[in-house]
Amino acid sequence: MLKSKIKTGVLASSVTVMAVSMIIFPQESLDASIRGLNMWWEIVFPSLLPFFIVSELLIGFGVVKFIGVLLEPLMRPVFRVPGVGGFVWAMSMASGTPSGAKLTARLRQEDQITKIEAERLVSFTNSSNPIFIFGAVAVGFFHNAQLGILLAIAHYLGIISVGLVMRFYGSTEETKINDKKKKPSIRDALSALHKTRIKDERPIGQLLGDAVLSSINTLLMIGGFIIIFSVINKLLYLLGITAFLAGFIQYLLGVIGLDEALSMAFISGLFEITMGSQMASQVQETNLLHQAIIVSFFLGFSGFSIQAQVASLLAPTDVRFKPFFISRILHGIFASMYALLLWKPFYLPFIQTDEPSNAMPVMNRLVEEGTKMADFHLSLTQLGPLITIFSLFVYIILYYKKMNRGLYG
Template identity: 60%
Template sequence: MFRSKLKTLLLAITGIILALSLISYPEESFEASIRGLNMWWKIVFPSLLPFFIVSEMLIGFGVVKFIGVLLEPLMRPLFKVPGVGGFVWAMGWASGYPAGAKFTARMRQEGHLTQIEAERLVAFTNSSNPLFIFGAVAVGFFHNAHLGLLLAAAHYLGNICVGISMRFYGKEAPDKADEQGKNLKIREALSALHQTRLKDNRPIGKLLGDAVSSSIQTLLMVGGFIILFSVVNKLLYLLHITEALAKSIEILLSVFTFPEMLSIPFISGLFEITLGSDLISRVNDASLLQQAVMTSLILGFNGFSVQAQVASILAQTDIRFKPFFFARIMQGVFAGLFTVILWNPVYVRFNNKEQPADALPVFGDGARDLYHNIIDIGPLITIFSLMMYVIILFFRMKNNPKI
């Protein structure tokens, strides 16, 4: 009872402080809000929407179940999750966070995962996508395409290590899937695809409309969190809370002989990874290896902004958030360690080795060009998609006034 009252008091005080801060710093809050909005409608919305829509359609068509049956012999012994986790894992890598949480929650709602399996799966399927690592962080912030390969390798290897570690999380009674996983064939996969499509008897038009509506609703929620944490991060800096938190980080950094100037960018990155990565790249007193390690840490941790998005998605199910949070700490540590381990064999070797002009730098330039193209056309895609959403919602409300 006392703990509940204390929690209520803390939440109330936090809300009052936030409101007073917004009143005290209206101009700075507005600028931070615009920054978050620009990030959402220029980058996040147009880059995630196609993945979300296509994934929803693949689920309805039964393709995910087909893939799940095929991948059962791989995912079950390696990560102790059903084969459908392979689809969630791949989409999480390709589209970035919070896609892994969205698809894990959907698989749980469809009954493809138990609660423990869903908690294992969501722990390692939320990753930064390659476009962000190469285009935004490596090329955009550090102006170094070679660094993208190191950051990506450390990030995804850390992600795999988290998945393998989480297989030991939770206890479940052995089921038939564990015994039959090695004997599954193409025929069973095709049968599962067909049965799933028959079970979901929605017409293609309705299926597409549901996919668009569900995807846009999720992205609107994501946009709200991005804007909120952009403002919160700015207010924490203005109130000198970031500086106070950085003092404790400076002690830890000194143990590893990292410059104290990295403390404030690191704290900022714990809240929002884009801002943190940008600030880390501007610290001239740190070596490139130290900057890469700190960037890998915050990329693996995901930032509280992404974690809040995931928590909101998981709240719609019985999937607990605590295992996901501890997994983020694990991935940050793993990613930082892999950055140090791979520094010489990956970065130094490829950076010093003479390569054709169209090798890695061209990949980096391509990622940068694609990243900037998304920024240029992103607002148009966002506006068009929102208009389509409004039209779909209008006709649904017209046909069914109870909506």
């Protein structure tokens, strides 16, 4: 009872301080809000919407169940999740956060995975997409496409490591499941696809409309979190809380051998990846290795902004947030360690271009792909607002029709 009262007092006080701070700093709050809004409607909305819609359709048509049956012999013994986890994993790496949480919640709601399996699955299907790593971070902030190779490898090795660790999670809580290897069967997969499709009695038109509505609803929620955490991050700086915490962070960074000048960037990165990565790239009095380690931690930890989005997506289910939070800390640590270990073999040899190397052509192709991703990221910021406005217009029409069906049908 006392713990609950303390929690109530802390939450009420925090919201009150935030409201008063927004009144004291109206212009700064507005600027931070606009920055978050620009990020959402230029990048997040247009990049995630297609993946969300296609994912909803694949689940409705039974394709995900089909893939799940085929991948069961791989995902079950390695990560102790059903085969459908392979689809969620692939989509999360392609589209980025928080798509893994959205798909995991959807599968849990349809009872395709158990509670423990969902908590395992969401822990290693939360990753940044390559476009963000190369386009925004490596090229956009550091102007260094080669760094994107290191960050991406460290990030994805980290997420695999988290999956292997979390396979042991919940062993005492779940009922024993037969992990015996079974050969994938096309016939069984096609049968599962057909049964799933028949079970969903919605016509194709309604299924498509529901997919659009559900996807845009989720993205509107994500936009709200991005904006509010952008404002919170700014207010913490204006109130001096960031500077106060920087002293402790400087001591912590000094203990682990990292440059203390990165303390302010570290605090910002705990709240929001983009801002933290940008601030880390602007610290001049440090070396690139320390910056790469810090940014790798940001990408793995995901920031409180994305974690709040995931918590909101998991809230309608019985999937607990705590395992996800622990896995984010693990991912940040693993990714930072991989960045340190891979610095010499994967980065230093390829920036010394004065000596020939047989590996250079391969690295050049990877760098060229990273540059293309940066160009795509730039074009997305230009076309993103138009895509967002058009999609919201379609959303209003579909929502109006759905409301009419509910009233008169």
